[in-house]
Amino acid sequence: MLPLIQNKYYIIRYGDFATNGNTKLGYGLFTLMLCMYEYIINNSLDCFIILIGSTTIWSFVELFLHISKTRVIKPMYINYNNTSYELHFSSGVILQGLQEGGVLTTLGLFFGDHINERSYFLFLNIFLIHIMGKVCSRNIKNRASERQVNTPTSLLFIGSIIIYDIITLYQYPEHIQRQLNMFYVLIYISLIWTSITWYKGFRGVKIYIKNPKYNIERISNTETTIQEFFNKDITMLDTFLILGYDIIFEIGFAYILFYNLFLI
Numbered sequence: 001m002l003p004l005i006q007n008k009y010y011i012i013r014y015g016d017f018a019t020n021g022n023t024k025l026g027y028g029l030f031t032l033m034l035c036m037y038e039y040i041i042n043n044s045l046d047c048f049i050i051l052i053g054s055t056t057i058w059s060f061v062e063l064f065l066h067i068s069k070t071r072v073i074k075p076m077y078i079n080y081n082n083t084s085y086e087l088h089f090s091s092g093v094i095l096q097g098l099q100e101g102g103v104l105t106t107l108g109l110f111f112g113d114h115i116n117e118r119s120y121f122l123f124l125n126i127f128l129i130h131i132m133g134k135v136c137s138r139n140i141k142n143r144a145s146e147r148q149v150n151t152p153t154s155l156l157f158i159g160s161i162i163i164y165d166i167i168t169l170y171q172y173p174e175h176i177q178r179q180l181n182m183f184y185v186l187i188y189i190s191l192i193w194t195s196i197t198w199y200k201g202f203r204g205v206k207i208y209i210k211n212p213k214y215n216i217e218r219i220s221n222t223e224t225t226i227q228e229f230f231n232k233d234i235t236m237l238d239t240f241l242i243l244g245y246d247i248i249f250e251i252g253f254a255y256i257l258f259y260n261l262f263l264i
Contacts, residue, residue, distance in 0.1 A: 014203070019076050038113075055098045058101025075087070108182045112186075131193065186251055
């Protein structure tokens with residue numbers, strides 16, 4: 001357990017996806033259309049509610065990640081008429097919250113509610129194929145952002161969410177199946193997205209291992225050039241575990257929180 005806290009584990013994003021405001025707006029409009037469809041067909045506002053709620057909360061999360069320097073991200077841009085316009089910091093945070101929270105959460109709820117209908121599953125896969133095509137057509141490999149996934153605050157935050165989710169499921173068992181369907185879709189979308197972005201070199205991991213000799217040298221008060229951390233050579237297992245943690249816990253379990261907050 002101690003190495004989990006002492007070492008530093010990072011997820012690194014490459015390319016312009018994190019800074020491309022046009023992409024986030026496009027996916028946001030697509031999600032809004034799904035909300036309108038659900039309201040017209042099923043007279044349900046659930047998608048609207050979870051889109052607004054999760055976007056709001058995740059915008060504050062993104063603001064905290066930026067202020068605490070947990071996620072280091074470059075300014076966001078909107079491209080219009082062959083000209084790039086840098087967005088104000090607050091606008092970038094809201095668009096980031098829309099993409100990271102609102103869009104994915106709403107997709108999980110919408111397609112989870114229709115998980116047994118083949119036409120919806122086909123539509124979801126057509127959408128994912130479109131996304132994969134967009135990813136594969138890009139060649140920009142500059143570092144866009146990096147985020148440490150195991151800060152004490154982050155681990156406490158995710159742990160608290162999981163406990164809250166479990167308690168809520170126990171109190172409202174009638175929602176278990178709907179939440180499980182949403183969870184399955186979230187994992188499915190995230191697995192495909194993460195796999196293709198990793199394969200194309202747009203996502204990677206980095207690990208800094210705490211040097212056990214560092215504290216000993218500090219205690220002895222002797223002059224030393226021993227570094228506190230050193231880079232670990234990344235293996236496939238490292239990549240699998242870190243990105244898998246992101247998919248299952250930071251997306252799957254964390255995004256179920258929005259259902260519990262806004263739909264129960």
